[in-house]
Amino acid sequence: MGFSISNAALRLVSGAFILNSGINKLSLPAEQAAGLQQMAQRAIPQVGKLAPEKFGKYLSYSEIGIGTLLLTPFISSRLAGLALGAFSGGLVATYLKGPGMTEQDGVRPTSIGTPLAKDFWLAGIAVALIFNRKRPARSS
Secondary structure: OOOOHHHHHHHHHHHHHHHHHHHHOOOOOHHHHHHHHHHHHHHOHHHHHOOHHHHHHHHHHHHHHHHHHHHOOOOOHHHHHHHHHHHHHHHHHHHHHOOOOEOOOOOOEOOOOHHHHOHHHHHHHHHHHHHOOOOOOOOO
16 A cells, blocks of 8 residues: 555545535534435435434534545555545436536536536546556666
8 A cells, every 4th residue: 555645635635625524514504404415315315214414414424434534544545535436426426416407418517516516526536546556666
């Protein structure tokens, strides 16, 4: 598991962003949690079975956990990337299935969808973390 500056940079920016988001959701009001739950339910119908307050707490805890995982240096980048990939996959699905989020082509964001389109960056970071391989040292 060697150290890579490029992986460290990817993990630092995505981990700090997700950790901060999770911490900010710790005291999420019930009505905001219900709004987030409604959006998430389009992509993952099972979340509709939770009370909005529980959904908000679980979302907060999962973001804190994934952010911490990304920021922990002794966790392999591949494992961190897999966790980020699962999380960002859910976010991307929420964006793609949300009404009014995309233009007629179903991909390009509308002005409403632009803030959620950032989740594609997280998916890209996940792919980079999963598939980045250390090159073997060359012999002289």
